[in-house]
Amino acid sequence: MRAIAIARVSIRRIVRDRTALFFIVVLPVIVILIVGAAERGFTTFRVGVVDLGAGQAGRQLTTAFEHSSDLAVSRYATLAALRKAVARGELNVGVVLPSGMDVTEGRGGTVAVGVMAEQANSSQQAAATAVSSVIAGQGAKVQAARFASVHGSGTFEENLARAGSLQPHVAQVGLRSQTADSSHNVLPEGFSYSAPTMLVFFVFLNALAAGASIIETRQLGMYERMTAGPVRRGTIIAGETLAYFTMALLQATLIVVVGGVAFGVSWGDPLAATVLVALWALVGAGAGMLSGTLFHTPEQASAIGPTAGIALGMLGGCMWPLAIVSSTMRQIGHLTPQAWAVDAWTSLLSRSGTISSIAPQLAVLGAFAALFLVSATVRLRRVVA
Amino acid sequence: MSLRADSVLRVRWWLSFTSDGARCRGPAAGNGDLVPIVSTGNTAQVPDEPVLRCAELTRRFGERLAVDDVSFSLDAGEIYGLLGPNGAGKTTTIKMVCGLLEPDGGTITIGGRPAAGDLSVKSLVGYVPQDVALYSDLTARENLAFLGRLYRLHGALLEERVSEALELTDLSDRAGDRVDSFSGGMKRRLNMAAGLLNHPVLLVLDEPTVGVDPQSRHAILERVQTFGRGGMAVLYTTHYMEEAERVCDRVGIVDRGRLVAEGTRRELVARLGQRDRIELGAAGDLERLAAAVRTVPGVESADTADHAVHLVAEDGRRILPAILEAAERAEVALNSVDVVEPDLEAVFLHLTGTALRE
Numbered sequence: 017m018r019a020i021a022i023a024r025v026s027i028r029r030i031v032r033d034r035t036a037l038f039f040i041v042v043l044p045v046i047v048i049l050i051v052g053a054a055e056r057g058f059t060t061f062r063v064g065v066v067d068l069g070a071g072q073a074g075r076q077l078t079t080a081f082e083h084s085s086d087l088a089v090s091r092y093a094t095l096a097a098l099r100k101a102v103a104r105g106e107l108n109v110g111v112v113l114p115s116g117m118d119v120t121e122g123r124g125g126t127v128a129v130g131v132m133a134e135q136a137n138s139s140q141q142a143a144a145t146a147v148s149s150v151i152a153g154q155g156a157k158v159q160a161a162r163f164a165s166v167h168g169s170g171t172f173e174e175n176l177a178r179a180g181s182l183q184p185h186v187a188q189v190g191l192r193s194q195t196a197d198s199s200h201n202v203l204p205e206g207f208s209y210s211a212p213t214m215l216v217f218f219v220f221l222n223a224l225a226a227g228a229s230i231i232e233t234r235q236l237g238m239y240e241r242m243t244a245g246p247v248r249r250g251t252i253i254a255g256e257t258l259a260y261f262t263m264a265l266l267q268a269t270l271i272v273v274v275g276g277v278a279f280g281v282s283w284g285d286p287l288a289a290t291v292l293v294a295l296w297a298l299v300g301a302g303a304g305m306l307s308g309t310l311f312h313t314p315e316q317a318s319a320i321g322p323t324a325g326i327a328l329g330m331l332g333g334c335m336w337p338l339a340i341v342s343s344t345m346r347q348i349g350h351l352t353p354q355a356w357a358v359d360a361w362t363s364l365l366s367r368s369g370t371i372s373s374i375a376p377q378l379a380v381l382g383a384f385a386a387l388f389l390v391s392a393t394v395r396l397r398r399v400v401a
Numbered sequence: 402m403s404l405r406a407d408s409v410l411r412v413r414w415w416l417s418f419t420s421d422g423a424r425c426r427g428p429a430a431g432n433g434d435l436v437p438i439v440s441t442g443n444t445a446q447v448p449d450e451p452v453l454r455c456a457e458l459t460r461r462f463g464e465r466l467a468v469d470d471v472s473f474s475l476d477a478g479e480i481y482g483l484l485g486p487n488g489a490g491k492t493t494t495i496k497m498v499c500g501l502l503e504p505d506g507g508t509i510t511i512g513g514r515p516a517a518g519d520l521s522v523k524s525l526v527g528y529v530p531q532d533v534a535l536y537s538d539l540t541a542r543e544n545l546a547f548l549g550r551l552y553r554l555h556g557a558l559l560e561e562r563v564s565e566a567l568e569l570t571d572l573s574d575r576a577g578d579r580v581d582s583f584s585g586g587m588k589r590r591l592n593m594a595a596g597l598l599n600h601p602v603l604l605v606l607d608e609p610t611v612g613v614d615p616q617s618r619h620a621i622l623e624r625v626q627t628f629g630r631g632g633m634a635v636l637y638t639t640h641y642m643e644e645a646e647r648v649c650d651r652v653g654i655v656d657r658g659r660l661v662a663e664g665t666r667r668e669l670v671a672r673l674g675q676r677d678r679i680e681l682g683a684a685g686d687l688e689r690l691a692a693a694v695r696t697v698p699g700v701e702s703a704d705t706a707d708h709a710v711h712l713v714a715e716d717g718r719r720i721l722p723a724i725l726e727a728a729e730r731a732e733v734a735l736n737s738v739d740v741v742e743p744d745l746e747a748v749f750l751h752l753t754g755t756a757l758r759e
Contacts, residue, residue, distance in 0.1 A: 032538060240534065
């Protein structure tokens with residue numbers, strides 16, 4: 017009961033701190049909203065087009081780009097201007113329509129449409145794919161017009177116009193794909209991306225910042241006062257652990273509930289998600305307590321703790337998927353508990369994982385929790401003494 | 402700030418039960434008379450044993466001997482002062498009594514039972530640390546309620562104890578205010594209230610008046626006297642001579658870790674015999690003046706402190722002309738000369754050869 021009294025007073029002090037409440041409750045929800053909305057926006061790609069020939073074929077292809085719901089098209093007058101925009105990141109891809117397209121098409125030759133995109137950038141590669149899809153659609157119309165002009169009546173231009181007008185009424189050959197052996201290694205887009213990553217990010221970061229509470233309690237002489245009474249050191253440590261675990265669990269639960277109710281996030285298998293949240297709260301509790309014993313002043317904990325939390329969050333894949341970084345960075349990232357937690361959420365949300373499929377991640381997180389909690393306990397015993 | 406006259410009656414029955422419910426020795430009535438101990442359970446006090454007994458306490462910090470073979474005891478209703486300058490070993494002694502430091506040697510018994518590692522014995526002690534140890538972002542009532550729960554108080558009993566402690570320290574009207582809105586004196590009083598929640602048999606106060614205004618100091622001292630009159634044993638450390646003289650029934654003089662003398666004020670002063678304390682106020686080189694007057698026959702000790710030279714001398718009035726001559730020879734102009742009746746300051750100077758400094 018004494019441990020509960022210690023936990024209650026620690027939680028009461030944190031909850032009463034308006035700044036802490038902002039970081040625990042308000043900021044995560046705001047960031048989930050912003051990151052989720054921004055990540056959703058990736059499905060519309062920004063495409064720049066320069067038409068070097070300024071002929072009818074080029075105009076038709078540009079119009080086809082503009083009619084695609086996946087592309088937001090900007091026209092550029094020169095190749096240099098297009099290159100500059102791609103280099104600056106203003107565009108996902110740049111499309112270069114060569115001169116002489118009308119003549120080549122009429123002759124039945126091959127038109128080489130240039131697409132400028134960074135090969136290592138996944139969103140640029142996705143944009144290039146969307147552009148290729150539009151070009152392929154336009155190519156099909158050209159091919160139909162050529163076939164009609166060779167084997168039927170009318171000129172190529174007349175048949176191209178007819179192919180364009182008939183295309184919506186021609187039965188399409190549908191292609192339906194289904195992933196049989198799923199190996200998705202990134203989280204779904206939108207809020208299903210931002211909510212789990214921000215849960216991992218903020219629970220850990222806020223726990224590190226909350227280490228200031230242990231330092232304050234020590235500086236105020238409260239541990240001395242407690243141990244002068246009928247309270248064992250172990251009871252104090254149990255109380256602090258309970259407080260940090262409860263705060264981390266409350267924040268994680270809040271993000272799960274807000275993510276599910278307000279943003280429609282499906283958290284996957286309930287049992288696996290519950291175990292993962294609880295284990296992550298233990299990791300946070302251990303890290304927070306350790307921070308409270310490593311730093312000397314509350315100011316140090318409040319300043320260095322969040323900085324370390326942000327750095328670890330970046331390395332661990334909370335800011336961007338580790339799938340898009342180099343294998344070296346991915347290996348370094350997996351030295352952080354964040355990477356394992358994000359991997360587990362990825363399995364639950366993208367691959368319909370269960371508790372058995374995330375068992376390796378849970379085991380690693382358990383080891384991190386044990387490491388942090390044991391280290392914090394050893395150090396806190398010294399602090400209390 | 403006013404002090405409640407009925408506090409003695411309140412304190413009286415506190416000592417009948419510890420927070421764990423065991424009965425201990427305590428006064429029968431407000432006059433402070435002691436009644437025989439009735440022992441039930443393992444937290445009760447052993448009959449005829451003092452509330453606190455420290456025997457041959459020793460504590461080292463590295464090479465430094467902070468407490469050296471200190472022994473003293475304390476009965477119910479007695480206020481015992483540990484008097485000495487900063488760094489003399491008072492706080493170290495108190496921390497050993499409260500179980501915050503392990504002695505390197507010696508024993509401590511509280512209520513006749515060894516204090517080491519026994520949580521039920523700790524329940525008999527109320528500790529008021531030198532620095533205010535309270536959560537500044539919680540209210541006075543929340544702080545006391547939290548600390549009360551550590552003594553297994555809860556529900557109506559906890560509410561009652563918190564209200565009592567607030568009333569005894571005249572903080573009832575500020576119970577709902579955050580501690581960081583309190584003045585220094587109010588924090589000190591609340592710090593003391595926290596030590597009273599468990600109705601301690603032994604109240605340990607570590608320099609409770611340091612840094613407070615005279616009005617608050619007066620209130621705290623009066624309250625401590627009330628606790629003593631009510632039958633509580635009080636261990637009180639201070640480096641203020643006048644506090645020890647005013648509050649304590651017995652005083653132990655501590656210097657460089659050793660208890661150099663103990664007794665009532667009368668007993669300690671009697672050690673001086675006919676010796677007087679003389680204070681020479683001067684504007685010049687005080688060390689030179691002290692050296693000069695040490696050569697005067699009859700002067701036992703001379704030390705400089707607080708812009709004056711403090712002497713202990715036999716029959717001070719008789720040798721005063723010789724002291725003035727010595728000052729003249731040393732070419733130090735005197736501003737004032739006071740011959741003071743024997744007091745604890747003189748005792749301290751006589752026993753340690755140095756004046757008690759702030």
